[in-house]
Amino acid sequence: MIDFEEELKKFQPSLEVEEAEEAIYNQDLTDMTDILKEMLKDMKGTV
DSSP: OOOHHHHHHHOOOOOOHHHHHHHHHTSOOOOHHHHHHHHHHHHHHHO
């Protein structure tokens, strides 16, 4: 059975669009391109 009082305690409202955009863009995320660049730089140093 769902305990609504407990679920309400856990509830966090979603971010507004501007806040969500800011939160996403302010994260320092490494993407696949960054990883490949780093690997190529390491390979050039060992050749």
